[in-house]
Amino acid sequence: MSGLRRLSIVLGIAGLALATSLIAWFGAGTVWHEVVSVGPLGLATVCAWQMLLFAALGFGWFMVTPPGERWPVGLFVWARMVRDGASNCLPFSQVGGIVFGIRVAIQHGMPWSLAAASTAADVTAEFIAQIALIAAGGIILADHAPQSPYTEPLVIGVVIAMVAVGAFIWLQRGAAGVLTPLSRRILGMWHLDAEARMNQLQAEMTRIYGNPARVAASVVIHCVSWFGTGVASWIAFRLVGSGIRLLDALAIEALLHAVLASAVLVPGYAGVQEAAYVGIGALFGQSADVALGVSLLRRARDLALGIPILLIWQASELRQHRASAARERAR
16 A cells, blocks of 8 residues: 555544544534435435536536547536545545546546546646635635634635646646656656657647637636535535525635645545534634534535446446457457
């Protein structure tokens, strides 16, 4: 087991222990009542909204691909669903979910270089949109609580994130000369053609960023999607009985993701999400039991959607494996 995988598992266990402790501390019965009170219709509502977000997120991924490609939008939507399902339901970090999303695209015939390059560009576009959401959350927080000690660190974090995304885009657009020698060192032990693979990947990145209008459109779509998560948060708060304003729910969602961005190695953000909901919710007058209820409702949604998605994906993988084995035997 690699050190990164081991660290991810340890952080996941610690997070799960933290989440359990928070629920026990604030009253498991009260929190459970908040979750159960939404009923099947409430859960179906948050799941339906998430399905709309999946469609938007998949379309945002589709938009970064070069215009000459003919891959259907549905493939990107499905790959995005698997990506998020794996991140939310399996003991892997967010990076693991991204790898599974690439795997789905390759499984459906997409060249590995396009699958990897489009994923990198899509993650970048989504990160830019996330920065916009967090900045909006900071503005709402500053208006709601002008003396909040969290405003200044949030501004610093947004600036650092903007610098980081600028560097990441530079690496994607033309850093083959920098990365190729490094890739030869890192990947050479597994792939003798590491340099050729890196050049192929860079060629796809050049094609993608050669269409800035499509990349910009992807950023806009992801912005709409991120603000849509704020609406999802507002729906969840209303379902558990809170009278929260839409702008406050949007700010909570924005600040939540500012915290979660620092916990990318924790599988499913176990414990971190619950603690963040309690702390940030308190800034906007939400009680701990309500905030935990929203967090658990969110996890119920992730499981209700993620488990069937992963089962369907695995069944597809099995069928493909059997078909490949049958072709081999027929030769």
